[in-house]
Each structure stands twice: as structure tokens, then as C-alpha cells.
Amino acid sequence: MDKQKLPLQVLRDLEELKPLIKDPSLDLVVSSDKEFLLLIRTKKYEDFYFKIAKGSNSYFKRIFPYNDNGSDLYKSFDGSIKEDFIQWTEKIREYDSINLNSLFESPQLEPEEDIYEEEDKVLPCCLKSLLVSNFQGIKSAEIDNLPVDTQWVFLVGENGFGKSTVLQSILLGLNGSKDGNFELIQDESINIQVAYKNDKENFVNDCWRNPHPLPYLAAYGPVRLNLKADAKISDEARMSSLTYNLFNSDGALLNIEAKMKDWLLQKNTKRFDLVKKALCKLIPNLSDVRFNEKTSEIEYIEKDIVDGSETYEPLPYQKLASGFRAIIGLAGDMIVRLSHLQPEVSDPSQLKGIVIIDELDLHWHPKLQKQIPQLFSNVFPKVQFIVSTHSPIPLLGAPTNSVVLKVNRTKEEGIKIENIKINLKYLTPNLLLTSGIFDMEDVLSVNNDDITKTRTEDLFEEMQHNNEVEQYLAEFEASNRQFPDALFEPKAN
Structure with missing residues (x-):
């Protein structure tokens, strides 16, 4: 967050409200992005927010929830955020205090028959x-x-x-x-x-x-x-x-x-x-x-x-x-x-x-x-x-x-x-x-710039053996030696 972009009064309020912001029972996260200079959310309720942004000529604030009918507040900034912020946190605590779990039936596990192979x-x-x-x-x-x-x-x-x-x-x-x-x-x-x-x-x-x-x-x-x-x-x-x-x-x-x-x-x-x-x-x-x-x-x-x-x-x-x-x-x-x-x-x-x-x-x-x-x-x-x-x-x-x-x-x-x-x-x-277990698209080195040179052997020893065979054949070809005639004779049945 770039504090120099916020009004001085907001910075004073944030300093004074710091203990409330850090209260673990509220579970608040403070951040900023391209649209909002100040963005405060609670991890408990994804849709709740307290925001400060700068328009073309002035600052404005957006708060949800703001009142008991579930509406949000969207208005020009009037100098201080302290009163609105405290009211917003009180709304969070009130939501926390209301428990309606007894009205809803949770899914229940039922005993299962044993499954086994051995x-x-x-x-x-x-x-x-x-x-x-x-x-x-x-x-x-x-x-x-x-x-x-x-x-x-x-x-x-x-x-x-x-x-x-x-x-x-x-x-x-x-x-x-x-x-x-x-x-x-x-x-x-x-x-x-x-x-x-x-x-x-x-x-x-x-x-x-x-x-x-x-x-x-x-x-x-x-x-x-x-x-x-x-x-x-x-x-x-x-x-x-x-x-x-x-x-x-x-x-x-x-x-x-x-x-x-x-x-x-x-x-x-x-x-x-x-x-x-x-x-x-x-x-x-x-x-x-x-x-x-x-x-x-x-x-x-x-x-x-x-x-x-x-x-x-x-x-x-x-x-x-x-x-x-x-x-x-x-x-x-x-x-x-x-x-x-x-x-x-x-x-x-x-x-x-x-x-x-x-x-x-x-x-x-x-x-x-x-x-x-x-x-x-x-x-x-x-x-x-x-x-x-x-x-x-x-x-x-x-x-x-x-x-x-x-x-x-x-x-x-x-x-x-x-x-x-x-x-x-x-x-x-x-x-x-x-496979679908790890979902990697390939197992190639990030430095592999020639896929035709990719080694496909299963074992390193197998790759070394193939390298030795290729080296021997290259040396044989360079020596102008001839393959022995017996190599081309048909095998006896």
C-alpha cells in the first residue's frame, strides 16, 4: 500500500484503529490494488469489504454491509473513516453472534459395508x-x-x-x-x-x-x-x-x-x-x-x-x-x-x-x-x-x-x-x-532446445551403453575399415 496516496486523516485513523484491525476475532486482511487505495476484507465473509478509492476529483468510500437491510454505502469521502469502520466491524461481530445451524440439517454419514480385496x-x-x-x-x-x-x-x-x-x-x-x-x-x-x-x-x-x-x-x-x-x-x-x-x-x-x-x-x-x-x-x-x-x-x-x-x-x-x-x-x-x-x-x-x-x-x-x-x-x-x-x-x-x-x-x-x-x-x-496424479504436461528440461536430442532410455546405464555404441560406429566409419564379410552371411537354420 502506497500511503502517500491516501489522505493524511485516513492514515491517522488507521494508526488509531490498528488494535481493532489486528483483532484476531475479526480476521481482517488489509491490502490495496489498482482500483482501491485501501481494501480491508474479513476472511470469514468473502463478500464483506471496506474500500477507499480515488475518483477523478475526489476520494470515495464503499462499505458492505453498511446497515441492517443489507445494502452497501457508496459516497464521497468526508474526512474520516473511523466511525464508519467501527460500525462495519460491529456488523461483522453481529453476524458472528447469530447461529442458525440448528435450523439446517447437516448431511449425515451412514455406516458402510466393508470393502476389501484380501x-x-x-x-x-x-x-x-x-x-x-x-x-x-x-x-x-x-x-x-x-x-x-x-x-x-x-x-x-x-x-x-x-x-x-x-x-x-x-x-x-x-x-x-x-x-x-x-x-x-x-x-x-x-x-x-x-x-x-x-x-x-x-x-x-x-x-x-x-x-x-x-x-x-x-x-x-x-x-x-x-x-x-x-x-x-x-x-x-x-x-x-x-x-x-x-x-x-x-x-x-x-x-x-x-x-x-x-x-x-x-x-x-x-x-x-x-x-x-x-x-x-x-x-x-x-x-x-x-x-x-x-x-x-x-x-x-x-x-x-x-x-x-x-x-x-x-x-x-x-x-x-x-x-x-x-x-x-x-x-x-x-x-x-x-x-x-x-x-x-x-x-x-x-x-x-x-x-x-x-x-x-x-x-x-x-x-x-x-x-x-x-x-x-x-x-x-x-x-x-x-x-x-x-x-x-x-x-x-x-x-x-x-x-x-x-x-x-x-x-x-x-x-x-x-x-x-x-x-x-x-x-x-x-x-x-x-498422469492424472501429478498433471505435468511433460518431463523435459526447461533448457531442452532440440527435442530430437531428448533421451528416451529408461536407465542411465542404457543411455551410456548407447553412447558407447554410437561413438564406436562413428570411429569405425571414420577409419575407412570394412565390415567383415561374415557379418552379411545368412545364418544357418
Whole structure:
């Protein structure tokens, strides 16, 4: 906003009104454009505005709503905006105070029959359907008929299209609108319902009444490297609570190392060894996990990737590569959190639940991205994973019967969710990127100025071999040597 274009009195008023403008309950956005020198809107109501513009000879203001009959104000500027602005914000608060939700019936989810391909792979806990409306950018969207033997559900979509919002709505449906004593949402027009399976029973839960919350839950946002000082689960520990990490960027993971030290103090070496075994499975080049009595630290010993016989110096968690820390932090928090309500389970492979992960591919090399779904499936075979990704590589490692949900967004319809029915089994990254999953028009370099030189081999080694053959043929032609006669003789039957 160019303040020199506004009258001085307007600037004085804006300075005085600054606390009101920044009031989070109003959720105002201040901007300007070519038509209006000052444009104030509220995110709650898209059609409401407070505008100042300059005509040919004078300034004028436009305000909606201005009075109780729903009309707007359009008149010449009379020196001050203070009184009109305060009146406009009072109208916003009055709209907020009137709740007519009880007059309208919200759509209701109905229990569905189980759908599956392989009965022996039916999960103990899994999402079946989602119905959501009036939540952030979602006007109305749904997911239905998810198979109960689907261990991996992938959400794809462009940046800003609403993948995180969909994951948050799933968590709110499964857990309810509260995390301990903390209210996650306040707008009563929000409607979120889920149908899910827990053991052999089917439940329908909604975020407000919350009659059947799923207790076996874990959820993670993109930040997954910070370990909490301990492994304590409590309502007071907000930054490591169930929902905090998915809704905020400064969350902390429950500390598996603190838990492992507790087990050793309690002489529970069996549980320590089971978790160590799980971590070594999840990180292919991790050789051992041990407790250093001198430093009182858990240490990780990596092995050489090539032959597996050589090992490196033991390292504490904070000195490991971020990709390995992301695996240990994520898996460790899952084990601590899911074990809290399954105290009888000591082996991570027997833990059940639903785990939500935003931006699964973060921190990991493509090789590891491809391995992650299979690695986590092997270590946690009774857990369903609902994840978002920007990369096609995790889909190359997707288990059979995985589901791909594409998140789209338009101004008219808001966020929508589409189940992409596609067999991932025989697709390459190029095909995935140019399919309806990622919608890329091509996979060519932006510097490609001669399409005839584009390499079409599937493997780099194949391209190198073809280069060597072409070079040999070029050298042969330049040498004036003759092809051997035997090359042209017909083959004997």
C-alpha cells in the first residue's frame, strides 16, 4: 500500500484503529490494488469489504454491509473513516453472534459395508469415509468406500490446494474438536464426520459430539526432527500433544530415547531390543543401537552400505543425518504414543492405529522415499498410514491396493477430493508425473532446445551403453575399415 496516496486523516485513523484491525476475532486482511487505495476484507465473509478509492476529483468510500437491510454505502469521502469502520466491524461481530445451524440439517454419514480385496490383510483400524463442509477452504468434500485392507492412502495435489486441510479434517473427525482441554476449532458451521473400523466394529464419529473417537491415533506435520526432553504424555504438554504437530510448525516429538532408557533402568531389555530391532529394520544401513553408560546417551552405529561389514563411529541422535533422524523421531513417537493406550503390547509390530503424515517425502533421498512405504509396512503391519506427498517416488514403493486421492481446488467449488483409480504396479516416474496424479504436461528440461536430442532410455546405464555404441560406429566409419564379410552371411537354420 502506497500511503502517500491516501489522505493524511485516513492514515491517522488507521494508526488509531490498528488494535481493532489486528483483532484476531475479526480476521481482517488489509491490502490495496489498482482500483482501491485501501481494501480491508474479513476472511470469514468473502463478500464483506471496506474500500477507499480515488475518483477523478475526489476520494470515495464503499462499505458492505453498511446497515441492517443489507445494502452497501457508496459516497464521497468526508474526512474520516473511523466511525464508519467501527460500525462495519460491529456488523461483522453481529453476524458472528447469530447461529442458525440448528435450523439446517447437516448431511449425515451412514455406516458402510466393508470393502476389501484380501480378507487376511484387513486392518484392525482404518478410515472408510470422510464427509466435511465449511472447514477452511473446504465448502463440501467427501471420501467414500475406502477398502479396509488399504494400508497406505496417498494424498497428492499442488501446493496450496488443501492436502494439509484434508489431513487435518480427517484427524478432527477421528479425534474430535478438542485436544485435551484445547479447542481446535470454534466455528460451529463446520461439519466433519468420519466412518472408520476399529477391530471388528464400524463407527461413525463427528467432530462436535464426538461419540466414538478413535483412541489409537498419531499425526505429524512436515516438522519431524525435534525430540521432546521426555516421553511424557499429558494435556499440559501442548507442543507434543496428539494434534499439535499437524496444526503447527513448532511441535516436538515424544522422545523414544527417554523411553528406552527407562526400560533399561527397569531391566526390561526385551522391550529395548524389540525397539532396536524395529529401528534397524527402518534404517537399512543402521547396524546397532546401544546405551552408552559413560555419556548416558543412546548411540546409533551405522554400517557401510556397500558390503555391510564395516561400521562407523557411534553417533548420538543430534549428529545423525536429518533423514535418519526423521525416521527415528517419527517411528519413535509412533511407538510411544500408540503404546500409551496399548500397554500390553511390547512388540511394535503388534501396535494398531491410524497414522497421519503431512509431506511424507520430506528429508529423504529418492532411494529412501521409494523404500519408506515398504519399510514402515513391515515394521508396523497393523497400522494404516494416511499421507500427503509432492513426489512420485513413494508411489513406486506403494503396497498393493494402495489408494491415491487427488486434492483439487477452485474458487467456485473450494477443495475437492478425487479418488484416482490407477494401477501403480507397472508405472515409471515419467508416467506417474504426466498422469492424472501429478498433471505435468511433460518431463523435459526447461533448457531442452532440440527435442530430437531428448533421451528416451529408461536407465542411465542404457543411455551410456548407447553412447558407447554410437561413438564406436562413428570411429569405425571414420577409419575407412570394412565390415567383415561374415557379418552379411545368412545364418544357418
